[in-house]
Amino acid sequence: MSLKLLKNEQHLDLNSMKELPDSYAWSSVADGSPTSCGSEPVPVINLEDPDAMMHVGHACKTWGVFQVMNHGVPMMVLDDMEASGRKLFSLPVHQKLQAARSADGVSGYGVARISSFFPKLMWSEGFTIIGSHYEHAQKLWPHGCTHFCEVVEEYKKEMNKLVNKLMWLILGSLGITKGDIKWASPTGELKEACPVLQLNSYPACPDPDRAMGLAAHTDSTLLTILHQNNTSGLQVQREGTGWVTVPPIRGALVVNVGDLLHILSNGTYTSVLHRAIVNRTQHRLSVAYLYGPPSNVRISPLSKLTDSFHPPLYRPVTWSEYLGTKAKHFNKALSIVRLCAQMNGFVDVNDHNSVLVG
Numbered sequence: 001m002s003l004k005l006l007k008n009e010q011h012l013d014l015n016s017m018k019e020l021p022d023s024y025a026w027s028s029v030a031d032g033s034p035t036s037c038g039s040e041p042v043p044v045i046n047l048e049d050p051d052a053m054m055h056v057g058h059a060c061k062t063w064g065v066f067q068v069m070n071h072g073v074p075m076m077v078l079d080d081m082e083a084s085g086r087k088l089f090s091l092p093v094h095q096k097l098q099a100a101r102s103a104d105g106v107s108g109y110g111v112a113r114i115s116s117f118f119p120k121l122m123w124s125e126g127f128t129i130i131g132s133h134y135e136h137a138q139k140l141w142p143h144g145c146t147h148f149c150e151v152v153e154e155y156k157k158e159m160n161k162l163v164n165k166l167m168w169l170i171l172g173s174l175g176i177t178k179g180d181i182k183w184a185s186p187t188g189e190l191k192e193a194c195p196v197l198q199l200n201s202y203p204a205c206p207d208p209d210r211a212m213g214l215a216a217h218t219d220s221t222l223l224t225i226l227h228q229n230n231t232s233g234l235q236v237q238r239e240g241t242g243w244v245t246v247p248p249i250r251g252a253l254v255v256n257v258g259d260l261l262h263i264l265s266n267g268t269y270t271s272v273l274h275r276a277i278v279n280r281t282q283h284r285l286s287v288a289y290l291y292g293p294p295s296n297v298r299i300s301p302l303s304k305l306t307d308s309f310h311p312p313l314y315r316p317v318t319w320s321e322y323l324g325t326k327a328k329h330f331n332k333a334l335s336i337v338r339l340c341a342q343m344n345g346f347v348d349v350n351d352h353n354s355v356l357v358g
């Protein structure tokens with residue numbers, strides 16, 4: 001068995017593994033919380049439906065996730081991105097390592113960032129593109145990366161159009177209009193921080209019941225738009241039901257409510273806990289477009305959604321502050337920015353120097 005160690009990480013070449021190494025054996029994948037069979041399916045919304053806004057609002061409130069059809073992103077753009085992702089992950093390990101994410105970096109090739117919170121390794125590899133993708137692509141394909149760059153560029157452009165459409169549907173469903181959002185341009189376009197693309201690869205696994213592709217987490221975003229190939233693996237946690245599979249539908253895209261939308265909506269729309277599991281025979285690929293607000297914007301519960309009976313539940317936070325909190329405290333991040341309403345004022349539960357007001 002050839003064990004190829006990645007730079008400073010105990011990460012193996014998963015494609016060559018004939019059995020599951022102990023460092024990848026989780027005890028609670030198949031025997032964890034129940035997995036639903038025949039339960040209510042994750043909503044699929046036709047964005048050309050005149051009632052799309054209502055359906056989107058309902059899905060955000062009751063699921064925190066939904067799939068969209070007739071979203072306007074050409075099928076070819078999705079197919080090209082998938083093919084480019086596949087090409088990237090099929091490069092030899094030493095070549096992918098040319099673009100390895102540095103220990104304190106955010107972009108590049110490597111294991112899931114949340115890996116450090118778990119005693120076992122995940123059966124996946126990722127490639128994170130933040131800002132210019134040219135620099136990364138050149139490290140992977142020093143003799144020519146034009147095609148990859150064009151595909152990524154086109155994908156980001158289409159995702160940005162779609163995320164605007166979705167955000168206004170979501171905000172509209174909360175009764176929020178363009179004038180209420182200060183970080184929208186005069187034409188109503190929501191400014192984005194810096195587009196983040198996360199490519200995830202889950203090779204076929206010799207012992208899928210004991211392996212975890214990507215451990216349960218919520219995204220730190222406002223919204224995440226996910227394209228998955230024709231292999232299932234994404235699961236979302238639903239209260240009272242357990243893990244529900246989000247089946248791949250050709251041409252459909254998955255939309256997740258992230259923690260920042262949870263904060264912005266004052267908890268009306270809840271960020272969805274999700275994970276990716278793996279299978280014995282098929283390689284799975286997903287591409288996540290992670291959308292957050294511009295870096296100078298502090299996200300807090302929208303004032304239209306709060307009053308004395310519905311006090312703001314979260315303190316203002318920028319995306320980068322929140323990512324920092326998430327990197328340090330992982331799944332406790334949302335509760336760390338939560339304010340606790342006390343009898344006559346609001347106290348940040350984590351700030352022991354808070355003073356009661358009112």
Ligand SMILES: C=C1C[C@]23C[C@@]1(O)CC[C@H]2[C@@]12CCC[C@@](C)(C(=O)O1)[C@H]2[C@@H]3C(=O)O
Nearest residue numbers: 106112113114128196198217219220221326
């Ligand atoms: C902007 C970001 C969100 C993310 C951390 C990151 O800096 C870049 C990668 C993102 C990702 C993708 C996979 C799941 C996740 C939890 C992770 O480990 O890296 C998310 C992060 C997040 O949403 O917090």
Ligand SMILES: O=C(O)CCC(=O)C(=O)O
Nearest residue numbers: 198200219234276286288
């Ligand atoms: O691969 C998937 O289905 C999930 C990916 C994901 O959750 C992420 O990139 O944040």
Ligand SMILES: [Fe+2]
Nearest residue numbers: 217218219274
């Ligand atoms: Fe995610």
